Amino acid sequence: MRELNEGVKRIYTDMKSYFLEPPIFSEPNKNTVQLVLKNNIAARSVRKMEGLRSISIQEWAELKPLAREIIYYIANIDHCTTKQLLEATGKSRQAILRHLKTQLKENGGPVEEHGSSPSDPTKYFSIE
Template identity: 50%
Template sequence: MREFQQLDKDGKFKKIPEYPEFAWLEGVVNAVVHRDYSISGDYIRVSMYDDRIEFSSPGKLPSIVTVDNIRETRFSRNPIIARVLTDFGWVRELNEGVKRIYLDMEAYFLEPPLFSEPGITVKLILKNNIAMRAVRKLEAIKGVVSEDVWNELDSLEQNIILYVANIKNCTPKDLIELTKKSRKSINIRLKNLVEKGILIDHSSSRRDPTKFYTVGK
């Protein structure tokens, strides 16, 4: 799974997983526990796309369970498998895992899980918010750097711009900690970005300990 950087309340970036770990793991476990093993010639599939992950399991939903009541209704097609995996800590009590998927997706500000029954398959779709991350990225650099100039920058320079745009009074030390790059690499990029007018150097001298950077206007 991919990880992304998100600015926390302290003005520091922290790693945020693309999906809640419990949600995608429960998607795999549910596909194994609740598939219809009387169906041959098909298999469980996990498909990853840029904006979502899909879990497909052969067979329709068991007994009284529907896509509309799956969050509240308890039923297991394969109780022995469910009990064994519960004993090993892989499965929660009946349907508790589905409820947790909903809660975790909500906690991550993601869309609710989408259950469906295309044909004789049960499908679960978890959507990420890559599109919104892209929007926030564009907003951070809007009016500061043109698309052509942006594409000419290396990945470290691009990340530096985004960090500076999101952190108040961003210092070289902040950038070294966030990027895990050497002071020399950071200073070279900062100098280049200042010369291009993309960043503004707020310091009274080269060795000013209070030096920080902001994006240009």
């Protein structure tokens, strides 16, 4: 073991990066710890493929890594807010907004913006 609690942190990080539900920890009898990991590979694969169908392999290869991460994340959770993208990627708000702008449908990308104005607090993004 390299670091105390490193395994638990890694479980949370890895599950989030694979678009899985967070782990559930419990202490059924105060002497043991029970860990439940929900993993539906089939459903996750279908969501990923459905969301990314509109992008060719060549277009995908030409995208910057953060743009790929944003598109992949949106495709796997159906729709998301800027705040969710900030939390999922750990990048700055400016970087997220810059990459989102280049991937909007109006600019030739697969991402669709849903909101009444640029500053709409209920705005979210999806891939149609």
